[in-house]
Amino acid sequence: MTDDNTIDGINYGPLAGLVGTWEGNRGMDIAPEPDAVEKNPYYETITFEAIGDVTNAEKQVLAVIRYQQIVTRKSNDQVFHDQTGYWMWDADTGVVMYSLSIPRAVTLIAGGDATPSDKGIIIKVAAALGDPDWGIVQSPFMRDSASSTKFSLEMTLNGDQLAYAQSTLLDIYGQSSFDHIDRNKLTRC
Numbered sequence: 001m002t003d004d005n006t007i008d009g010i011n012y013g014p015l016a017g018l019v020g021t022w023e024g025n026r027g028m029d030i031a032p033e034p035d036a037v038e039k040n041p042y043y044e045t046i047t048f049e050a051i052g053d054v055t056n057a058e059k060q061v062l063a064v065i066r067y068q069q070i071v072t073r074k075s076n077d078q079v080f081h082d083q084t085g086y087w088m089w090d091a092d093t094g095v096v097m098y099s100l101s102i103p104r105a106v107t108l109i110a111g112g113d114a115t116p117s118d119k120g121i122i123i124k125v126a127a128a129l130g131d132p133d134w135g136i137v138q139s140p141f142m143r144d145s146a147s148s149t150k151f152s153l154e155m156t157l158n159g160d161q162l163a164y165a166q167s168t169l170l171d172i173y174g175q176s177s178f179d180h181i182d183r184n185k186l187t188r189c
């Protein structure tokens, strides 16, 4: 990466600093159980790869970073969350987009922005079920039994330090809007 956020001639703007492999072992997951709340300390590896730009309708140009997030439970060293998708940046509007897919048959595209602060670059994105702009798509089983209704992610990128906190609201086990929370702090390898 150069000082102007350019990699191989493409400007990735606020996303440029993500590129690389990151590890963090201070993760905490709050997940639903039928009669309880599950707390899962975790460690993870996230890789971000600059893959170039795309042009949509001969007008919109997005700089694209592909990521993969592999999350392992500390208690048994088993992978318990596998997620992939893209970070996208539209230089013309400043809009940041985030897609995710998880192998529970849930996917979404969240939108937001990135703002500089004294703590680093703060990237915020959100999506909601039924939102015409930034939406959530899930299988019929998940819609009926474990529906994801709202998602938000805030990430702070400061040099080789990356911290995130995310919230996914779930309608599950007869509960409405269970707050499924994940947070971690990572360091670039």
Ligand code: HEM
Residues within 6 Å of the ligand: 029, 031, 032, 038, 040, 042, 071, 080, 081, 100, 102, 104, 106, 108, 142, 146, 147, 148, 151, 168, 170, 172, 180, 182
């Ligand atoms: C670091 C990220 C995440 C971790 C570690 C994680 C972990 C978990 C765990 C432990 C459960 C409880 C069920 C089980 O033991 O498998 C769960 C449930 C669930 N998670 Fe996540 N999750 C993460 C992110 C997400 C995201 C981003 C979404 C969707 C946007 C999501 C959607 C769901 C849904 C729909 C369920 C309910 C399924 C069920 O419990 O049967 N999760 N997650």
